[in-house]
Amino acid sequence: MEHVAQGFLIFFGVAIVSAIVWHALLERYAMAIVGAALTSVVVSHVALFIKSGFLEAFFPMLLAIAVVESIVVAALVGLPFKLRREARRKRQA
Secondary structure: OOHHHHHHHHHHHHHHHHHHHHHHHOOOHHHHHHHHHHHHHHHHHHHHHHHHOOOOOOHHHHHHHHHHHHHHHHHHHHHHHHHHHHHHHHHHO
């Protein structure tokens, strides 16, 4: 497998796991998205730095793209959590 494909798989794996953990811990959808996005971006960029030993030349651009991708992943992963919580609130009301 190519290094680029491995990097994407690792990044999206970290983003999905981070989103699941944050959405399971926090009931506020937006705060869980922010937490998941920040965690996945920091973890993946620290892993990239450890692997390569230096910051990439396009680090700011990579950071911005990773934030957007992480927000999208966290929002999509969090939808089932949000829908389940809303359904539970409707049944209790």
